[in-house]
Amino acid sequence: MPGWLLLHPSDPAEAQLLPGEDSGAGSSASARSGSRNSVYALPSSDQALEDFQLGAARDRRRGGGRLAGRGAPRRRLSDEATQGRCFRAARDADCQEDRREARELARVLPRRGQLSDERRVELEALLTRLQKKAAEIAAVDFFDSRGRETAGGLLAEIAERLAPPPPAKPGKEPAPVEKPSGRTWVTRTGIHVDRMASAWLIRRFIDPDARFRFVAIRSTAPTRELRFDMFDGEYTHQGELCTFEVLLARFEIADAALRPIAEIVHDIDLKDEKYGRRETAASKRWSTDRHGPSRG
Numbered sequence: 001m002p003g004w005l006l007l008h009p010s011d012p013a014e015a016q017l018l019p020g021e022d023s024g025a026g027s028s029a030s031a032r033s034g035s036r037n038s039v040y041a042l043p044s045s046d047q048a049l050e051d052f053q054l055g056a057a058r059d060r061r062r063g064g065g066r067l068a069g070r071g072a073p074r075r076r077l078s079d080e081a082t083q084g085r086c087f088r089a090a091r092d093a094d095c096q097e098d099r100r101e102a103r104e105l106a107r108v109l110p111r112r113g114q115l116s117d118e119r120r121v122e123l124e125a126l127l128t129r130l131q132k133k134a135a136e137i138a139a140v141d142f143f144d145s146r147g148r149e150t151a152g153g154l155l156a157e158i159a160e161r162l163a164p165p166p167p168a169k170p171g172k173e174p175a176p177v178e179k180p181s182g183r184t185w186v187t188r189t190g191i192h193v194d195r196m197a198s199a200w201l202i203r204r205f206i207d208p209d210a211r212f213r214f215v216a217i218r219s220t221a222p223t224r225e226l227r228f229d230m231f232d233g234e235y236t237h238q239g240e241l242c243t244f245e246v247l248l249a250r251f252e253i254a255d256a257a258l259r260p261i262a263e264i265v266h267d268i269d270l271k272d273e274k275y276g277r278r279e280t281a282a283s284k285r286w287s288t289d290r291h292g293p294s295r296g
Contacts, residue, residue: 005042005043005045005048005049042142043142087141087142087143088143088145088146091137091140091141091143091145091147091148092145092146092147094137094147095137095145095147095148095150095151096147098130098133098134098137098147098151099147099150099151099154101130102130102151102154102155102158103154105123105126105127105130105158106154106157106158106161106239108123109123109158109161109162115162120164123162124162127155127158127159127162131155131159134148134151134152134155137151138231144188144230144231148231149230149236149237150237152231152232152236152237153236153237153238153239153240153241154239154240156238156239157238157239157240177250177251177252179206179207179251180206180207180210180226181207181209182207182209182211183207183210183211183224183225183226184210184211184212184213184224184225184226185199185202185207185210185211185212185213185225185226185227185228186212186213186214186215186225186226186228186230186233187199187212187213187214187215187228187229187233188214188215188216188229188230189214189215189216190214192269193265193269193283193284194229194242194243194244194265194268194269195229195243197244197261197265198228198229198243198244198247199212199228201244201247201248201253201258202228202247205251205253205255205258206247206251206253213225228243228247229243235247235250240270240272240274241266242262242265242266242269242270244261244262244265244266244269245265245266248262260277260279263275263277263280264277264279264280264283267280268280268283268284
């Protein structure tokens with residue numbers, strides 16, 4: 001379990017663990033609810049320490065608030081329970097609203113070539129607002145919630161569609177897609193449906209000599225490593241496509257047998273029942289029985 005910083009307004013002996021969000025999260029939440037039995041926790045870092053010091057100072061001015069310091073919560077929770085209940089669930093709810101607004105914006109985008117400069121400026125302002133909101137969520141998303149990756153893919157697609165089309169290069173055929181060879185492919189720890197299917201696709205159809213490395217949240221990859229199915233990766237969600245579908249498109253893999261697999265992975269991962277294949281329910285049960293509920 002990672003180190004934690006704890007902020008509590010009174011004696012934490014009977015405290016309940018709650019997620020902290022920013023420099024004002026603990027103090028403002030306790031003031032509103034009147035709760036004196038809550039502990040606000042953030043993964044230990046210099047930034048979290050500064051945020052909590054500010055929060056504790058504000059609470060002390062109200063007659064309470066104490067920074068408990070570094071350590072583990074009094075009530076020991078499993079790592080998965082702490083992350084899932086206290087952090088991922090809260091961030092997924094934030095990202096769900098961000099995704100909804102991004103989908104609404106995507107629906108009103110005209111086709112390329114039909115977008116006036118005036119309308120582009122207007123839509124870019126809306127996109128900037130959503131990107132700022134996504135950045136604020138990312139700043140407190142300490143455990144890389146799955147919803148953030150999906151929302152990020154939608155916003156990236158909108159930005160691409162809003163960009164002016166590049167000038168055409170007449171008489172030049174597009175270069176064939178070059179497939180990596182013997183590269184190290186990096187993804188998050190934890191095996192879930194999109195990640196598992198994408199790794200299989202990479203080894204079978206893209207890079208037969210691929211090596212895989214699984215990293216903790218917010219890890220960065222060296223220059224020559226390729227990241228997939230993780231936020232800001234080279235190959236990850238794009239628009240309404242899951243990582244498996246993005247890999248198929250980027251490497252121009254046209255094997256017809258992969259289409260049903262892509263549709264099953266999409267419906268399990270994005271939970272939108274877009275394709276509704278009858279095999280999806282059984283595949284989801286199989287994945288859940290072996291690896292737990294899918295988060296990617």
